[in-house]
Amino acid sequence: MSALLEFRDVSVDYGTSPALIGVSLEIGAGRVVSLLGGNASGKSTTMKTILGVVRPRAGSVWFDGEDITRWSTPRRIRAGIASVPEARRVFPEMTVEDNLLMGAFTRTDRAVRSSLADIYAFFPRLAERRRQLAGSMSGGEQQMLAFGRALMSGPRLICMDEPTMGLAPVIVEQVLAHVAAINRDLGVSVLLVEQNAELALQVADRGYVLRTGEVALHGSSTELLAHPGVREAYLGQGIAPLAAADGIRAVDVEEESP
Ligand SMILES: Nc1ncnc2c1ncn2[C@@H]1O[C@H](COP(=O)(O)OP(=O)(O)OP(=O)(O)O)[C@@H](O)[C@H]1O
Ligand SMILES: [Mg+2]
Numbered sequence: 001m002s003a004l005l006e007f008r009d010v011s012v013d014y015g016t017s018p019a020l021i022g023v024s025l026e027i028g029a030g031r032v033v034s035l036l037g038g039n040a041s042g043k044s045t046t047m048k049t050i051l052g053v054v055r056p057r058a059g060s061v062w063f064d065g066e067d068i069t070r071w072s073t074p075r076r077i078r079a080g081i082a083s084v085p086e087a088r089r090v091f092p093e094m095t096v097e098d099n100l101l102m103g104a105f106t107r108t109d110r111a112v113r114s115s116l117a118d119i120y121a122f123f124p125r126l127a128e129r130r131r132q133l134a135g136s137m138s139g140g141e142q143q144m145l146a147f148g149r150a151l152m153s154g155p156r157l158i159c160m161d162e163p164t165m166g167l168a169p170v171i172v173e174q175v176l177a178h179v180a181a182i183n184r185d186l187g188v189s190v191l192l193v194e195q196n197a198e199l200a201l202q203v204a205d206r207g208y209v210l211r212t213g214e215v216a217l218h219g220s221s222t223e224l225l226a227h228p229g230v231r232e233a234y235l236g237q238g239i240a241p242l243a244a245a246d247g248i249r250a251v252d253v254e255e256e257s258p
Contacts, residue, residue: 002028002029002065003026003027003028003029003062004027004028004029004030004031004063004064004156004157004189005026005027005050005061005062005063005081005157005189005191006024006025006026006027006061006062006063007023007024007025007026007046007049007059007060007061007062008024008059008060008061008062009022009023009024009058009059009060010022010023010024010049010056010058010059010060010061011023011056011057011058011059012042012045012049012054012055012056012057012213013057014054018213019042019045019213020042020045020046020049020056020213020214021212021213021214022058022059022214023042023046023059023210023213023214023215024059024215025046025208025215025218027157027189027191028189028205028206029156029189030183030187030189031183031189031190031205031206032179032180032183032189032190032192032203032204032205033189033190033191033192033204033205033206033207033208034191034192034193034194034197034200034201034203034204034206034207034208034221035047035191035192035193035194035207035208035210036194036195036197036200036207036208036209036210036224036230037195037209037210037211037216038195038211039195040212041210041211041212041213042210042212042213043161043162043193043210044086044161044193045213046193046210047083047159047161047191047193049061050076050081050083050157050159050191051073051076051077051081051083051159052068052071052072052073052075052076053073055069055070056069063076063079063080063081063157064079064080064156066079077153077155078153080153080154080155080156080157081155081156081157081159082103082150082151082153082155082157082158082159083150083158083159083160083161084146084147084149084150084158084159084160084161084163085146085161086161086162086165087162087165087166088139088142088143088145088146088163089146090134090135090137090142090145090146090149091134092133092134092135092136093133093134093135094133094134095130095131095132095133095134096126096129096130096131096132096134096137096145097116097130097131099134099145099148099149100116100119100126100145100148100149100152101116101152102149102152103148103149103150103151103152103153104116104152104153111154112152115151115152115154116152118151119148119151119152122148122151122181122185122186123144123147123148123178125141125144126141126144126145126148129141138171139166139167139168139171140167140171140174140175143163143167143171143175143178144175144178146163147160147163147178147179147182151182151186151188155188156188156189157188157189157190157191158182158188158189158190158191159190159191159193160179160190160191160192160193161193162193162194162195163175163179163192164176164194164196164199165195172199176199176202176203179192179203180203183203190204192204197209197224197225197230198225201221201224201225202221204221205220205221206218206219206220206221207219207220207221207224209224209230217229217230
């Protein structure tokens, strides 16, 4: 399967401090890929680099066979890249419907109305609440709205930054079911940023583990779930610091050279 999105040896600095160091990764068309790692490992920076909010110092970013490294964010969105930011940032004082329409700001065509209808069909709860102020919805509903808003630009890839963060376990299950449905039913590829590897790898085909800005491990979800280093660092402990993964040694998983 050809890659829809690809990083080739991408390095990003904030001032003089490196945030990503020679990161190469691929998201295949139609796939769900999870990006794992502890605090400050570079997950959000990777997402911002895909969106063009930050620019690489070195390396290149490819989407659908084109080098998009120098493209503006609106151009990337028009090409089919969307994002769901951290902490479900919806516009609390706006209605559900106005929040959704904000997601279509790059589009001028009449397709916007039909996209709205499609999203209401996909998330009937949003249709029922279209006149409600977004800030008065539950956490799970706001996450649904954040997904709906991302879908309004008609994306081929959605990057999601920790969509389950701070939600009760039963709601987390619903959010992950929505992620799976967005991929399966709508054919949208997903980059799922998560600290909780066990949850992320349940819905993802493959995963990358970042450690202080570098890819420490990557492999299929099955391989990563079985990997002793990943198990030790993440599983059964909820959110664990990535420092615990220092002992990772690949056996059946592809490991990046240090
Ligand atoms: N705007 C910025 N200016 C300077 N440094 C930054 C900026 N944004 C991020 N960083 C630094 O870059 C590194 C990677 O941050 P990033 O937000 O990508 O990590 P993360 O994996 O998303 O962490 P978390 O799990 O806490 O969300 C951190 O050391 C962080 O302090
Ligand atoms: Mg982050």
